Amino acid sequence: MLKLPSILLISILMVCCAAKKDEQKTEKSSITHEQRARLDTAYFASGCFWCTEAVFERVKGVVDVVSGYAGGDRPNPTYQQVSAGITNYAEAVRIAYDPEVVSYKQLIEFFYASHDPTQLNRQGPDVGKQYRSEIYFQNDEEKKLAEARKEYLDQSGKYDSKVVTLITPYTNFYEAEDYHQNYYELHPNQPYVYSVSRPKVEKFMKEYKEFLKEDYK
Template identity: 55%
Template sequence: MNKAILIISFIFLAVYCTAPSQEANSAEGYTVAPASLTEAEKQGLDTATFAGGCFWCTEAVFERVKGVKSVVSGYSGGEQANPTYEQVGAGQTDHAESIQIYYDPEVITYQKLLDVFFHTHDPTQLNRQGPDVGKQYRSVVFYQNEEQKVLAEEYMKKLSESGEYKKPIVTQLVPYQKFWMAEDYHQDYYEHNPGNPYIQSVTKPKVKKFEKQYSELLKDGVAS
């Protein structure tokens, strides 16, 4: 593709990635979990926090994973309190667009979540993911405890040695500090905005690839 055309295409997608439009819900035959859970609802659940590019994409993928009870879009990895989408998107903070996953460890393991995470984004891209460029789109595993740290280290080492990627994996492995929930209109964005050009061009292909590659992990009602 001509470089000028490619740049224009990326700008076009980026513009639509910031549009807070809302359309009819398009859930594919299953019930989308609520963005936030009560403390009582979190009982018995474990938490995983990842950053892998635009959270519209990562949230949509993990919403479909069996055993995942809730996925929240937000910001993590920086020092600024109560960051806004505009601030994070402009690179004015050190936060990355992230997701907080609440899951049932009796149904899905942290290792399997790591597997899905690393195979639904490109962990070799530094400070970008596809058309989205900037440190806010960096790849990060925020470990909640020592067990998650060890599991992530082992997984990343094995993946690096597998030869699956020609370039080195640049995913950061850092301790979890704080997660700031994103604005309401970002929650379940894929489901509420099916006609958005970014959703059609970037998010939907990722979701469909996941559904095909991990059909055994799909929640009931999700058609691969």
């Protein structure tokens, strides 16, 4: 039997270990495949995903929120590409939730309430189509609920302008880079988080206190 030289064998083992580490790094979600099987998933874009992720992480019944990119047409987009506005992707989140605790209808309400859905291709200081307001529905029922809430808000007179949120079929979602995940919690004193994200999150928490997880009440 042919034996590999020791140096070559060690090199192969090091490469395999490194590949395994990289593979583990790309797994952003904190839940297992078995857990995900009993949960439903929603996809929303409402400006900077740091803010959107932080809002939904606080909702009772939401098990996992991952920041990423949705709605584009090229594979494996990077933050540099999306933020430069050279793709059709929006900063978005993937929400895994327990439908026995929180419904998709409620998530739609929280989505609209946690940002300004009348701003076209921007949210506050963030300008560009990558910051657009968009709901990615996965079936007719989700589409119906998203459109119904949009129509309700337009007729309610809550806003001076029409809601411009796009309601489109879900096509794809790519998880954002590691450093974007849980950014709000990990960098509370970062200038943008402190001055832009925090007021939005706190406003939502005040308005929807009864729907928050115990740790955030």
